[in-house]
Amino acid sequence: MKKRMLTLILTVLLTASAVLIVVIFLFPIYWVVLSSIRPYGSLFTTKFELIPSEVTWEAYTWLIFESKFFLWLRNSLIVSILTVVFTLVLVIPSAYSFSRFKFFGKEKFLYGYLVFTQFAGGMGIAGLIALYAILAYLNLLNSLFVLALIYAAGNVPFNTWLLKTYFDTIPRDFDEAALVDGASYFNLIVDVLLPIAKPGIATVAIFSFMGAWGEFILAQTILSPENYTLPVGLYSFVGQFETKWNYFSAMAILFAVPVVVMYLLAQRYLQMGLAMGGVKK
């Protein structure tokens, strides 16, 4: 009986602390939601309201009907989807090669990938200035297409590693069975490996989508207003003398929605252990 009591108390305590942690994490999000539906004026009162006394959809109607939200959304979607496409086109063949083929300098290339991205990251602002200079020289500034290419290039090293590791878990028997069955390498990859690697590919797609969706500095540097993406558009709300925090909050919410949707859609694949069952070990 005593032991049971102890277990019960422990369960209650653990659950309570878990709930507390969730509340702490979710509170800022709740506050943003709150800010987006409260009238602009009430944001600056000193009164602390957990449940708003007055609710208005003004910020959302303004965003949808009067701001450039849909232009920015369109731009963001173009950049993010292009980034995903470019990333997959670059990453799938390289991850497959690194996973399956032996070639000269394979290990060095693989680690070089990582080292150089760290190196480039460390260059920071110098890299950004150099990139700006190059794009200006080549007359490629203000292009969503070019922005997506740059994002994709940045995604290659990490995601190649990620997908290579995933391919490594797919038994080679599948490759060999397909080759003996008469498949070309193209058929092998398209008909056999990619469907099996769906969870890995979904992960890469999500990472690259989110990276492009949320990137601000580079987009701000090279894009002009008609090509602004959502983060850059969001920043334009921050005025020199006044910031409309209710608009800002409403847009922050709308900005986050596609990401959540993406996660929900991909969750199925992320959890699927597709490679199980076909091969007996």
Place this chain on the structure above:
Amino acid sequence: MAKVLLKNLTKRFGKVVAVDGVSVEAKDREFLVLLGPSGCGKTTILRCIAGLEIPDEGEVYIGDRLVNDLPPKDRDVAMVFQSYALYPHMTVYDNISFPLRMREIPASEIEERVKKVAELLQIAHLLDRKPKQLSGGEAQRVALGRAIVREPKVFLMDEPLSNLDAKLRIHMRAELKRLQRDLGITTIYVTHDQVEAMTMADKVAVLKDGKLQQVAPPDKLYSSPSNLFVAGFIGSPPMNFIDCSLVLKDEEVFLDAGAFVLKLEGTVAEILREKGATKLVIGIRPEDVSFVNKAHGKILGEVYMKEPLGAETIIDVKVGEYLVKVRERVGFKTKIGDKVWMGFPLDKLHVFDKKTGKAII
């Protein structure tokens, strides 16, 4: 339908020689088993035939065609993997039809052929399932189906039964053999299980450390092993081996094992005298040894352990430092600790050169 011929096949992985100058032929319609312990190179040979490995030396012929430089898809072979390697995202139907789709065979013909194969293997009711919904035996049949549907020149099978439980394995052994005979397709089958090899093969190639030890039909392999390795590998319980030395006294020939001395006569004696090797190993199969009375006995020993198996009993008899296994069927009454005399016909005696391991008789 075609023969498969390997000439002096050699494959190295770095410094390791996986396959060392193997030459063997599987005749048209023949069931050839590559048998050996793990790491003996048997799977590598199979993969060289499939085109999944490129040999460093030697030639692989399928039919009369040299296929060394052909990619797997152009060799017209079908392979069944130990893991089955069924594509997990495809249904059974799509798995079986995959090789046909890759060859761009018209859809109507594909359907007809898949159905025919599914009926032959009794898996017609499984066609809509995914591999993970299949039992081991069902998955095995689907893997076979995927190989059969192409009607290839050669079947290559890499331990296809090793993932099945014992009962199903024995069942599939017979079924597979029957299927191969009915289809009349040359088959090369890799296994480490000597019972599988003996029961299924028309011809067995025994391998060790990448080298071919002996190629022979199962009965020949059993009755006349060409060296100590083959003799010890084939048969369960294995052949009894006892070290001994050759003693020539006047005109007579003796084998001295320390615990006993055997007097040899006739051609056996002649051959040993001619060969002249003094360090020898004699081998005798457990079923060739029988318990006899003292007058006919050749070896005296003490019963050490009894293993009753129902139809027969394996009796371990201690002779000097050796344990001699005797397969006993007639119901000879004995108990542990008894002194027993054993005898065997001289023509069942195998004699090997201890240094080279080669069979002399």
